[in-house]
Amino acid sequence: MSATAPSSEPLVQVEGLHTYYGKSHILHGVTLEVGRGEVVGLIGRNGVGKSTTLKTIMGLVNARQGEIRLEGSSITHEAPHRLARRGIGYVPEDRRIFRLLTVMENLRTGFDRAGVTAERKKMLLDKVFAYFPVLAERRDQAGGTLSGGEQQMLAIARAMMLEPKIILLDEPTEGLMPRMVSQIHQIIDALHKEGVAILLVEQNVPLTLEASQRIYIMEKGMVRHHCATSEITINDPLIKQYLGV
Amino acid sequence: MNRGAASAPVLRTDMLTVRFGGLAALNQVNFEVQRGEIRAIIGPNGAGKSTFFNCLTGVLRPTAGKIFFGGEDITGLSSDRISQKGIARSYQITNIMPNATALENVRVAAQSRRHSWNMVRHCMSFHDLVEKAEQALDKVGLLAKAKELASNLSHGEQRNLEIGIALATEPTLLCLDEPTAGMSAAETHETMALVRRIAKDFTILIVEHDMPLVMELASRITVLNYGAVLAEGPPAEIQKNPRVQEAYLKT
Amino acid sequence: MNTIIGFIQNIPLDLLLIQTVNGIVTGMILALVASGLTLIFGIMDVVNFAHGELFMLGAYVGVVVFALTGNFWIALILATMIVAILGASMQILTLRPLIGRDPLTTILATFGISLILQNYVLWQFGPVARKISEPITTHFNLFYLEYPWYRLVIAGLSAALIGLFWVFLKQSKFGVWIRATTQDRVMAQAMGIPVPWVYTGVFAIGAALAAASGVLFAPMAGVTHTMGLDWVLKAFIVVVVGGMGSLGGSIAAAIFISLLEAYAAIWVSPAQAVIVSFIVLILTLLFRPTGLFVPTPK
Secondary structure: OOOOOOOOOOOEEEEEEEEEEEOEEEEEEEEEEOOOEEEEEEEEOOOHHHHHHHHHHHHOEEEEEEEEEOEEEEEEOOOHHHHHHHEEEOOOOOOOOOOEEEHHHHHHHHHOOOOOHHHHHHHHHHHHHHHHHHHHOOOEEHHOOOOOOHHHHHHHHHHHHOOEEEEEEEOOOOOOOHHHHHHHHHHHHHHOOOOOEEEEOOHHHHHHHHOOOOEEEEOOOEEEEEEEEHOOOOHHHHHHHOOOO | OOOOOHHHHOOEEEEEEEEEEEEEEEEEEEEEEEOOOEOOOOOOOOHHHHHHHHHHHOOOOOOEEEEOOEEEOOOOOOOHHHHHHHEEEEEEOOOOOOOOOOOHHHHHHHHHOOOOOOOOOOHHOOHHHHHHHHHHHHHOOOOOOHOHHHHHOOHHHHHHHHHHHHHHHOOEEEEEEEOOOOOOOHHHHHHHHHHHOOOOOOOEEEEEHHHHHHHOOOOOOEEOOOEEEEEEHHHHHHHOHHHHHHHHHOO | OOHHHHHHHHOOOHHHHHHHHHHHHHHHHHHHHHHHHHHHHHOOOOOOOOHHHHHHHHHHHHHHHHHHHHHHHHHHHHHHHHHHHHHHHHHHHHHHHHOOOHHHHHHHHHHHHHHHHHHHHHOOOOOOOOOOOOOOOOEEEEEEEEEEEHHHHHHHHHHHHHHHHHHHHHHHHHHHHHHHHHHHHHHHHHOOOHHHHHHHHHHHHHHHHHHHHHHHHHHHHOOOOOHHHHHHHHHHHHHHHHHOOOHHHHHHHHHHHHHHHHHOOOOOOHHHHHHHHHHHHHHHHHHOOOOOOOOOOO
């Protein structure tokens, strides 16, 4: 868990990414990387392109220019469902769980994969229910009936069912009550212990600084600053400049 | 109190509240903006900025409270009535007609103020409307591109066209919703200059996330957080306000 | 009120019950046809104008297989499988390239395919109606009528097929994939569900259901190249009245409309009784446009 530069080959590399929504030029050449098992934070004000960066990595939005690499091989225009199978989990803003499916069925969409034995499925379920006991209680309830915090847990649990190498986590604390923030922190720590890399997009700066080893700060579609979290605190003028007022 | 008409606020809200189920998107907001101000409305994600704009422009009906425009109660009026009264809005996602020329886009807006039942005259022969449209285009620096198809304009030009459309309705109050979204630094700079130019003739409300822009452009800033007004004042004061900093950094 | 009661009391009970049976039989076939249509629309927003032709094609393939084997049931199974594969190819070749484009293009594409299929069949088989003989020729006495058992078999089989399909949707892995993709195509992809193939699979299933209805219906009337037209029109009405994308809604609507038509046929000719379906459609669109059997959205 030491905060060092990523070893030899990073897990995910993004280089010079340009993304447009129609004519709107959102990403103006984003470059960043996430090492194996690292928790990397991506912070910045609203509208700077943090979510768009995650969506581009996941193939949900087309990159017009630039490259994305997973374990060295290019995945820039790969279909999202193939990326999910190759080990990229995605937890979007506003969770987007399948509201009309039960909790169990939501999880099923993740572990019903080729090559997963019945024992492994059971093991995955047991693990995720241990992390999130409330999901075990509600396993036969429709996703839409869960509270906001429970839906967030389900969204993360669902991604965990893919046994991903990296989880793209988009603003997990948004819209949640402040006391749930520490719960999210614990979940991120637990995932980190298991060796899952996380690219964490957040507006909650203290949480991000505590949970991540490195951070990137974005502004207007570009990465403006990047350092280890040990080298920066909340009172740093850079934080004020790019995130405050 | 003896206040002359000159000091009556252009827009005033009184305990404006919007509830979605149990959630208060706007919570008893008291807001006032004077003639000629450039008022920026900022706040962290989910603070209620869009909801506020939606109430002002008649897209959303408030759960409680009132909105007064030039002293007149406009609470709950439909968007077209509000537009007729003089509030214009530009949108976050570009809302122009791509298959019409820049001039045609703006002319349609100009027509909204004075229509004719005459179905025989050619649209271009309504000279006063065409003139108004050209003036609006000129104000946003697009007069040279009047005959260009809107879809062929660059992104920045399209966003400016959207402002031009709002201008052509001859508003008293101009509401700009993230006008520089998706723009490059150069285009942002241009738009900022544009807003400063037109500010002399209108009162402007602007929702933006670009802090440097907001600090330079706004004469006063209103900060929203969790649907309530957290702070209000000139940019320098807001920057020094620790509670505003806390709200943004979530400390 | 009294005149209505008196009116109803004047209808012979046996006639009412016979029409109820007829209504349910037709309703079940219609439900089978409409299920495929609503499923396809629900998941990929495609209005499949060629659906009636898949029904018709099923009947023709049934004719050919029946002529070769003399066995109705083999004809049913083979026709269903063959048209399912055809439906899948249709989706891959003509509809997949159109994903993300203006919905009008898919409407035109499926409409074009329907014309191609109709004319191909006309060319191949000629204008004379073909026949498949019913597998069960016995009758029973329903009041004063000699009612063919086969019709009840159709209703029962249709119900069984729909029931099987329902279970498949609820419990199987592919069923979960279909339901997830219908609700949120983007997140389905992010969960590793191969959405383009789910679309193809759904189209194949819809085609299979239509083809099965075609073969089941064939012994009741002749097999012609235009037999799909009547059914697809009714099926669309059922899909709209039942709520687009709602399987349960389509089934309920199919039976509801067929029963109404059957009862109307007591007083007017069957051709005129069809007007009832249109009246229901118009009323639904006016007052509950999201569907009669679907809870009204807030």
